[in-house]
Amino acid sequence: MALNPNNQQQADKRIIGFDCEFVEPPPERYVQSECPVCLQIIREPHQVTCCGKKFCKTCIEHIKSTKKTCPTCNEEEFSSFADKSSKQLLYSLKVRCSHQKDGCEWTGELRQLDGHLNTDPQPEKQLDGCQFVEIDCIYKCGNQQQRRYIQNHQIKDCPKRPFGCEHCHDYKSTYDDVTNNHWPVCGSFPVPCPNQCGSTIQRQNIDSHVADECPLTTINCDFHHIGCAVKLPRQDMPEHLRENLLTHISLLASSHAKQQAETTQQREEITKQQDKITSLEAENRILKTKINELEPMQQLLKTAPLIVNSRPLGPLEPPVLTMTNFQQHKRDDDQWYSPPVYTHYQGYKICLRVDANGCNTGKGTHVSVYVCFMRGEFDDSLKWLFRGAISYQILDQVDGKGHKTGTDTYDDKIPDKYCTRVTEGERSKNGWGNSKFIAHTELEPKYLQNDTLLFQINKVVLK
DSSP, X not given: OOOOGGGHHHHTTSOOSBOOEESSOOOGGGSOOBOTTTOSBOSSEEEETTTOOEEEHHHHXXXXXXXXXXXXXXXXXXXXXXXXXXHHHHHTSEEEOTTGGGTOOOEEEGGGHHHHHOOSOOGGGTTOSOTTSEEEOTTOSSOEXXXXXXXXXXXXXXXXXXXEOTTTSOOEEEHHHIIIIITTTOTTSEEEOTTOOSOEEEGGGHHHHHHHTOTTSEEEOTTGGGTOOOEEEGGGHHHHHHHTHHHHHHHHHHHHHHHHHHHHHHHHHHHHHHHHHHHHHHHHHHHHHHHHHHHHXXXXXXXXXXXXXXXXXXXXXXXXXXXXXHHHHHHHTOEEEOOOEESSTTOOEEEEEEETTOOGGGTTTEEEEEEEXXXXXXXXXXXXXXXXXXXXXXXXXXXXXXXXXXXXXXXXXXXXXXXXXXXXXXXXXXXXXXXXXXXXXXXXXXXXXXXXEEEEEEEEEEO
């Protein structure tokens, strides 16, 4: 039976009559089996005192609560009472399922209809009842399916169903979270070789594959150290070696002859030096005296501490530079500057600039590290441009044995802007360093702990 459109809004807020059909028309004693309000088979029959008509309990109570007149006789003063005899007889009549039009062939007494439909089942009884009733997915994805289809949806299609990563076997969440959030960063997820060699490799092994295995990676000839300048894809190198055997033998012969000539020259130089030893012995005593005089100064220089904010931290103990909130820096694609450090006693003032999401060629794949010069207290007494080498480390936080070190050399080949004296602002706008200092895939678990990286400027050699 169709619901009266005039009562649609009211019916949506309460339980109304039974929406089904009788197997056989009710006997004449059931002249009224339909509620005048919801136009469905009466649920919990209640009879009014004014005209004797019967209504669903919820329908007539709603009429009375809204202070309306009787729907059938318009009497203003009336009451209602439960008609138990009508209920007993009415509920014993056989009806067809409300989803007969969908294909359900169930018939039974009216009193059994709600149990058959099972419209609000507990999760453990979700599959019990009419297979054509639409029920909510237990994982609360917002999807509704007929009972006969809901289990297949919850096992195969629901985006919020429990799901574990089939590649690393560690991450467990929902299907939607694993596929959209975890897989793009999972180290075990298979990805194609960037050289398009046709191989599929775990994301964490891509760098080693490209460096050591990929047939399309361009490599140097095995004889490049003796003069062969050929560079070819790895897969083409065996053919190059076969076809250029005589050329490589010639290069080997030339290299051997050059080494012999250098050996002869070195021997002659050794002879000259040996001749000088005799004349230097007389001066040796004087040099030893001078060395003894300089020994205290040498010890002072050896133990000169690195200092932060112009205050010594102690001999041979470079300060640990702590970068917190790494993931936030990476997402924001910003730059982190370390506290300042002096290269030596009354030396150059420097700091590290760390790009968590990489810079230049390391953008999006590596952590980039640069050394920036700063305005210091002792700049007037120092030599500019700075010349020497600065080494820095990212510290192994697991066992302390695998620190990764980078060294920047400052010579006449690098632009002046990276090693000149800072005269404007606190620090140089330009830094010299490594845009691919360490790949994101290498950070965990050795170097990245509690969203924190640890750095040190561990060695400075002045030229």
